[in-house]
Amino acid sequence: MKRLLNRCRSIGRAAAALTTCGLLLCQSPVQAGGPIRVGGATFGIQGQPFVWDPAAMPVKYRVDPGPLSKRPDGTVVIDHAAGVARVKSLFDTWQNVPTAAISYGNIGDILPAPPYTGGPVGTAQNFIAVFASCDAGTQSPIIFDADGSIFGGLGLPRGVIGFAGACKLDPVNGRFVSGLAALNGRFQDGFSASQLTAAEFDHAFAHEFGHFSGLDHSQINVNVLSGQPRACNLDDLAGLPLMFPILFCQARSAAGLPVLAPDDMAWISRLYPVTGSPPPGKTLTSSAYGTISGKVLFTDGITQAQGVNVIARQVGSPRTIAVSVVSGYLFTGNPGQTVTCLDPSNPTTATCANLGSRFGSHNPALIGQYEILLPPGNYTVEVESVFAAFAGGSRLGPLDPPIPVPGTFANTGPMSVSAGAMVVQDITLQGTPQRFDAFESAALQAPAAPMAWLRREEFLTEKRRA
Ligand SMILES: [Zn+2]
Incomplete structure (x- = not known):
């Protein structure tokens, strides 16, 4: 207690x-x-x-x-x-x-x-x-x-x-x-x-x-x-x-x-796909969705960029039929580091300042990976920064606080998505600054992560002031 x-x-x-949470925690x-x-x-x-x-x-x-x-x-x-x-x-x-x-x-x-x-x-x-x-x-x-x-x-x-x-x-x-x-x-x-x-x-x-x-x-x-x-x-x-x-x-x-x-x-279909023989009222997820996936890359075409919001929009209904994901969504927001631990061979909470998050993959192939489930149709893909105010309990994506997209990208041309099929499309940002550490993370600044919450007032208050 x-x-x-x-x-x-x-x-x-x-x-x-x-900057924080609902309750459950900040773990x-x-x-x-x-x-x-x-x-x-x-x-x-x-x-x-x-x-x-x-x-x-x-x-x-x-x-x-x-x-x-x-x-x-x-x-x-x-x-x-x-x-x-x-x-x-x-x-x-x-x-x-x-x-x-x-x-x-x-x-x-x-x-x-x-x-x-x-x-x-x-x-x-x-x-x-x-x-x-x-x-x-x-x-x-x-x-x-x-x-x-x-x-x-x-x-x-x-x-x-x-x-x-x-x-x-x-x-x-x-x-x-x-x-x-x-x-x-x-x-x-x-x-x-x-x-x-x-x-x-x-x-x-x-x-x-x-x-x-x-x-x-x-x-x-x-x-x-x-x-x-x-x-x-x-x-x-x-x-x-x-x-x-x-x-x-x-x-x-x-x-x-x-x-x-x-x-x-x-x-919700990506997390809980209907597979096998669908029960009454359900539809096989793979018969109703296809996928666009790939990596968001820096200008060098090699280094992966995490924390970029990627949106696929349906041609003809771009505002109404759209699905998004943040690049590197499966990769950890804080890999930690043991270099400065007092005993790097035996890193513990007592001897290290940052052991990293226990959540998120440490497979570097996933740093810039994105994946979007889509109903069949033609789609263009665009990128944008996660809104700067989406931090703390209002955060989204692996990085909290979020980062600005480190470069620019014109939308892709239309891509045809069929049910059960995957289209691979890498996104190479233009004009990105030089990278020097693929494991840096904005999460290093935010050791405590709150429980997600839904809020209302802040923007209304700002508008009244304005
Ligand atoms: Zn929420």
């Missing part, structure tokens, strides 16, 4: 600086513009995304026995039954992707975890106890912070709507053993500042369940951030991933769009 409390205090301090950096965690050299399966065990579906979760939202005076706004129904319906959003073999099952209320004895979780102290049981692999709780007391007690910024991620990982098989999602009902109480519409709140829920399922943030149509909040161009919104790090636009469902964008559907 003491360890957890200390952990939470440090989370609170870092959260105040908007380790996230990888990649697709999977939220990738196996490392000695933890998980190297270069393979962590996933829930496909042989043990459905993913079993437990729900907070309290209401989803209530006012400061205790008036319930969204009761428990309605909250449970919304949780199920939003997990169904992912479960219903025909090319994804993932399903979810509610197996009851959150189990007591002393000193939490049951009932609404409701306080930071109870949350820490429930989190500890998740950390131990006992349960995967979905927590309703009905009036924001938990988020407040943990010291999270007021703009954080929810957070989610893995608790316990199976280091041998590369699986999630347990996970957690926490939603802040204060945004639905009809009373507090920064209210969300029901559609926006559901959008936030579905986004958090994407993290719970193993997905990282994605960046497509980032230009929406220079427009007006809640008034995004519909074409841009259609291609904007649910897993975009900031809830800036109007909710996709409120605009008549499906909750999941093509990018979300491609990535």
Whole structure:
């Protein structure tokens, strides 16, 4: 418990600086513009995304026995039954992707975890106890912070709507053993500042369940951030991933769009492909998607560039049908180094400043690798920098903070993608500076990695100032 409390205090301090996390922790950096965690050299399966065990579906979760939202005076706004129904319906959003073999099952209320004895979780102290049981692999709780007391007690910024991620990982098989999602009902109480519409709140829920399922943030149509909040161009919104790090636009469902964008559907299918004989309602992933893959390279055509956002856009529907990935998404964001260890032959945490991340492959062939699953059609591929503000809990890709693309690249010509086939296309950046260390990493500056979160206020606040 003491360890957890200390952990939470440090989370609170870092959260105040908007560089950290939701709770679960700060143990380790996230990888990649697709999977939220990738196996490392000695933890998980190297270069393979962590996933829930496909042989043990459905993913079993437990729900907070309290209401989803209530006012400061205790008036319930969204009761428990309605909250449970919304949780199920939003997990169904992912479960219903025909090319994804993932399903979810509610197996009851959150189990007591002393000193939490049951009932609404409701306080930071109870949350820490429930989190500890998740950390131990006992349960995967979905927590309703009905009036924001938990988020407040943990010291999270007021703009954080929810957070989610893995608790316990199976280091041998590369699986999630347990996970957690926490939603802040204060945004639905009809009373507090920064209210969300029901559609926006559901959008936030579905986004958090994407993290719970193993997905990282994605960046497509980032230009929406220079427009007006809640008034995004519909074409841009259609291609904007649910897993975009900031809830800036109007909710996709409120605009008549499906909750999941093509990018979300491609990535959940990449993590949980339907193989063999598809059950009713499912489609073989390889019959519905092809792949464009390759490496992003410096101007020398040899050195690989990690941390570049790569987007494939369909010819004829470039804003609406697009899928992205960050180059080097399977490679570690922090390889570490033992040169300056006091005893390089026996590197330990006591003798080294940076042992590196336990997540992400150490295979240098993957440093600039990208891979994008796409519905059949013709596509062009482009590159861009990960938006500079996407750091901390809003990060995406292996590098936190992100780096600017080190060169320029004109879009590729159209490439034809067929189901079940792979097109290989390397991308050589022009005008890149000379490289002198292929293992440098921006992650060296950011030793603590927070849990992914979804936030709202920062951009709105900036706009008001401007
Ligand atoms: Zn998120």
